[in-house]
Amino acid sequence: MVNMGKKKGQGIRRGMDEKVFRVLSGALILLFSVACLLPFLRVVSEAVSGDTAVASGEILILPKDFTLKQLKFILDTPQFTQGMWVSLSSTVVYTVISIVLTCMLAYPLSRTDLPGRRGLMFYVVFTMLFNGGMVPTYLVVKNLGILNTFWALIIPLAISQFNVIVLVNGFLGIPKEMEESALIDGAGQFTILVRIMVPLAKPTLAAILLFYAVARWNGWFDAVMYVNDRSLFPLPVIIKDLVQQGLNTSMFPSLTTPPPTQAIRSAAVIFSIVPIILVYPFLQKYFVKGVTLGGVKG
Amino acid sequence: MKKLKKLFAMLLAAALLLSTAACTSGQPESKAPSSSSKASSSSGESSSQEDAAEPGNTGSGAKLQLILPSNSTPFPDGMSENDNFLVDYWREKTGFDFDIVILPNINSAEKLNLMFSGGEVYGMVFEKDFTSPSRFHDQKMLQPFDDYMEGSYFFETFKDFQGKGQMDGQQYAAIIPTDGIPCSSSLYVVRKDILGTIGIKEQPKTFDDFNSMLYDIKSKTEMIPLAVYEAPSKDSWDTIASLFGVSYQHNAWAVRDGNVVLRHTMPAAFDYLTYCKKLYDDGIIPKDFLSLTSDTLDQLYLGDQAATIIKEGCWGMPTFIPASEENSQESRFMDYPTGYYGQIASGFQDRFFSQCVYLSDSCQNPQDYVTLLDFLAQPEVVKVNNFGLEGEHYTEDESGAMTLTEAGENLQWAVYYRNIFLPEDWYQVYGINANWAEYYYPTERHSVGTTDFDPVEFMPQQAADVTLQTELKETIIDQYYAKAVTGEVELTQETFDAMVNEWLDAGGRELQEKYTEQYKAIGSPDYSHMYVSYLPDEHPGYTGKYLWDGHE
Secondary structure, three states, X not given: OXXXXXXXXXXXXXXXXXXXXXXXXXXXXXXXXXXXXXXXXXXXXXXXXXXXXXXXXXXXXXOOOOOOHHHHHHHHOHHHHHHHHHHHHHHHHHHHHHHHHHHHHHHHHHOOOOOOHHHHHHHHHHHHXXXXXXXXXXXHHHHOOOOOOHHHHOOOOOOOHHHHHHHHHHHHOOOHHHHHHHHHOOOOHHHHHHHHHHHXXXXXXXXXXXXXXXXXXXXXXXXHHHOOOHHHOOHHHHHHHHHHHHHOOOOOOOOOOOOOOHHHHHXXXXXXXXXXXXXXXXXXXXXXXXXXXXXXXX | OHHHHHHHHXXXXXXXXHHHHHHOOOOOOOOOOOHHHHHHHHOOOOOOOOOOOOEOOOOOOOXXXXXXXXXXXXXXXXXXXXXXXXXXXXXXXXXXXXXXXXXXXXOHHHHHHHHHXXXXXXXXXXXXXXXXXXXXXXXXXXXOXXXXXXXXXXXXXOHHHHHXXXXXXXXXXXXXXXXXXXXXOOEEEEEHHHHHHOOOOOOOOOXXXXXXXXXXXXHHOOOEOOEOOOOOOOHXXXXXXXXXXXXXXXXXXXXXXXXXXXXXXXHXXXXXXXXXXXXXXXXXXXXXXXXXXXXXXXXXXXXXXXXXXXXXXXXXXXXXXXXXXXXXXXXXXXOOOOOOOOOOOOOOOXXXXXXXXXXXXXXXXXXXXXXXXXXXXXXXXXXXXXXXXXXXXXXXXXOOOEEEOHHHHOOHHHHHHOOOOOHHHHHHHHHHOOOOHHHHHHHHOOXXXXXXXXXXXXXXXXXXXXXXXXXXXXXXXXXXXXXXXXXXXXXXXXXXXXXXXXXXXXHHHXXXXXXXXXXXXXXXXXXXXXXXXXXXXXXXXXXXXXXXXXXX
């Protein structure tokens, strides 16, 4: 209840309908939260439960026959640790490069006096809606000479048109007077970008950073298509392979190892999302603020 | 200043447009060679003008590209697909160098397609998908083996199988025979302890015995008698379907009166559906079977809610059986009873062919690749690829039984190179040394000796035909089968015939006619001799301990 310094009995009274609404909406949100959390909790429980208990369907929310065997197996398997390393390094490098490139494209596009701005914006938006397809993209990557290299995970998806548009709008939201005063002081465009626009657009940049980081972390299809060397496969590829093996019990397996159990698959999934869960709370406030600040303006 | 800015902006826009145009023009650099180089190769002569380190050259040091099928087994530290003792052995014995690419386990078809389209494939592809050659043949990306087959040890040794790789009268795919397990079918896994408590001491021998067993479980216990999932036209129902002679796990076609027909549309399929509906109506199978999955089925069984389960193959058994034992359950594989019509019930999951091999149209030295196939088919090379080096990876006694050393037990990664793998080797390598025997050989019992073969399995299959067959099955057959059993559609002869006619009219008739014509053109052979067991007469490593009686 809002207290605006008034005496008791003089505060804002909420009607019954508003109270009912608050209760109902609270209940719905709680239900939705539980629906989102329950599967996650179950996966966590399966990851730390005994194989037989998991296979027998005895796990609902709480673990049974607690064991860290599955997680230890994941950590001891070089594939997973290698995949984690590739994912971490590619995410960091990709995010940095993507942010830099996105800033360099978004800033000039945010200058309303840029000649040909409409045409360039159209070019950006058009490529967001239509692309050449898998084969031409593959040919471009091949002709860049980065097939089967670490850079195949970085360069092809380095700029997201959606993020460019978000950042353009973020820059547009910064008062023009800031730029003008910098110009008066003799600053060049690059100085303005680095010293004025980027610091002021931090919330938007943080949101975009999170978008890029999560996209790269979860990305697997480009890795499968552009990379042959298995030591360059990021973690999602390895997890997807593991989960797929376990789901398709009629598929001829490797024969050298038994199919992964449900418990191991759950442990692998938990292993893959831990880094994101650790980082996200620190960026959450920027995420919400940045998305709304970067919203399309007129 | 403003004018300069404008000029710069215009130049930038022009540069972007030009770069877009540049990206869409031109051909990939490593496209198909000229016809002259093909002509020189076809005459069997080497064309060794270029530097030996360049890919595609013949002669010693020529680099051969091999694209191998996917597997999830990792290489140990310090090893890779091009850097291990097996490839070194190949290099030493053949004089070739190798550029080996292993396809990923996921989206491998898309990856291969991209590699072909991007001109990345200049050598030979080993594939498990037998429709793959037809896809690339249709795009004119392959070259045939015909000019190089004469005198080839590989093609002479495996000549009986090569019909499956022929397209337009030419050998576009070389077919490698079975990886050792041609007969692998579905399994019944039953709770022998539960059956014992309700007075069932022997496994059912006939259809009536089997049916009585299910209804006894229903009336005397609280358990689901038979756990199944998905539509009755799918693989997981194969053991039940086999009771009506309509088993179709990977073998959808049959020969009836000299014609190739789809099992799902045969008259016996109506009897099968009628039986499935009865099982559903009487609560013998779960009411929610359509929404269950393989995992939830396991949970039902391992959680003491189901007394019998159908397993689609043996591959999940190494984890399923121990989990069952840990739950103090006495689980056994149950033999197929005789069928509804008194016939021997047979299930199939054929693996008569291991892989197909095809050459890229860009390949400049096809003869070298056939030479490599000849090398890989040599018995001593097969032995090295499958077992490693004697003394280092295995020891062999006078009877020929092999025992892996510690180094040999760490040769899982060699699975990528076991492309030619004879059936007798499977017993040793995987059956005994990788402990699969107790799980696999029980399934083989239900396919060995069958005479109701699938002829299409032995013929070349066009990708377009398989796609059509899959689409018709999903949209017409699976839908009808599911609805007929649950009662959403009334199961009558009329509705069944209507479904069959719908399937025929939608393209099924053309498929049947095409396959019948193809089958007759090759002499309507009888393939039942292919359904054999390779289990040695003496097999101390396999006991049959999970069979009903606990022994083979």
